[in-house]
Amino acid sequence: MSDKLAVARRCADAMWDKDQASQALGIKVEVPAAGTAVAKMKVRADMLNGLDVCHGGLVFALADTAFAFACNAYDEQTVAAAAQIEFLRPAMLDDRLVATAVEDHRGRKYGYYTVEVRNQSDTLVALFRGRAAGTGKSMLSG
Amino acid sequence: MSDKLAVARRCADAMWDKDQASQALGIKVEVPAAGTAVAKMKVRADMLNGLDVCHGGLVFALADTAFAFACNAYDEQTVAAAAQIEFLRPAMLDDRLVATAVEDHRGRKYGYYTVEVRNQSDTLVALFRGRAAGTGKSMLSG
Amino acid sequence: MSDKLAVARRCADAMWDKDQASQALGIKVEVPAAGTAVAKMKVRADMLNGLDVCHGGLVFALADTAFAFACNAYDEQTVAAAAQIEFLRPAMLDDRLVATAVEDHRGRKYGYYTVEVRNQSDTLVALFRGRAAGTGKSMLSG
């Protein structure tokens, strides 16, 4: 494993232990490479909205978790500054959603990420774009 | 109460009963007028992320709920097609968040809404913009 | 006229003299109050795209000019950091477009603005949202 990936995974471990929100949603996260992340979530009954589909906010939350683990790979605490999501198809009860985050550009002030959320049929459910801002604080020696 | 508001509230009631996601997040919703909605949520420990602030996805979810109740006021099942959120300040444990949705424009195909999320100090936490698409199906006689 | 409006108009005058782009597009700008602006443009033949409607980039440019004059009202040079536009209807040759910018929120770091672009029938052509960032430099004593 490269040093870069090792740092990314140590950051992910440090975040994960405290990430009660993602844990409560049953999300699982993997960091295949620095600047990327894969987050998985099964749509539970308590995630459905008034139209009997997965609440868009929880699809967003899944994507946002993938985004957070992708952008927090460099031992600098980094927060979401903004995000945009397109809902292409509804996610249904028991769907197994997979959110894959990749880094489009990492500049001086901001990083830009795209997250695709797909269901178990590999159909695109949502397309998410996030802008991340570094805080200047270390993640690992914080 | 105007007929228009009465319809909006009947739609809200119909949605609310099935909206397990918003209920699980402890959200409360009011519909002061057709095309508007106010949703409230207290930030719980199980809503915190790896940086000890409220998971951005759950701030989004609160705004998205307000958006859903604002746009589903006309007895037509209406879904979120896209949304954009700016995170201005973190929300902290026990913060009492209030999301207020207003209708900017309701056109033939889409409706456009702005949601402000404020904390108990009336400070703006997030600014959300949503695009809603009607499905052509009735909400009340569905 | 309030002092605030007087400053806004002096900033507008200072910008306008150098704004060759807006002048070349035949745009006219008014600043009715600090934080707002109205920009007008007639769609010329050299603004049409390959589908015989006004190039979306020029509709955006009109909205962006209104945005720039709305956010540069406080004697601080302020630039567009990001913007989002929804194209609701095409603008046609000879349409007289009016872009009206209002300030949604002005925070410590960023200002948020909405611009509506309407045609001569008062039909909404585009809905624009901009995020402005102050540079810390004076506009008037620069």
Add this chain to the structure above:
Amino acid sequence: MSDKLAVARRCADAMWDKDQASQALGIKVEVPAAGTAVAKMKVRADMLNGLDVCHGGLVFALADTAFAFACNAYDEQTVAAAAQIEFLRPAMLDDRLVATAVEDHRGRKYGYYTVEVRNQSDTLVALFRGRAAGTGKSMLSG
């Protein structure tokens, strides 16, 4: 040349002849593959705004042209429904800007594209995301 690329280029030629706006801006377009496009523009004096940098609307217009030629590759007239742009760095007089559009996803109703705008130093100036909607009309037999 593949049939697919041949169609894309015939569509591009058909659009280009009528695209007075892109021509007036001095833009040049190439279509290296269906679903992609490269558009180039030199920043002229009449493109500068009141802060002496290239008007953001014209940076957007360049990206939008690349987007239009990328999404109009399939012999169906396709229009921009929405777009989002992040301005990372100003573009200056005489800068030679290159906008490269790629297709992120092409679904039933909408196509999603990313356009990077870089200057002559290959520095990212703007990051653009567009949503395109097909009209159902042929481009070539129209």
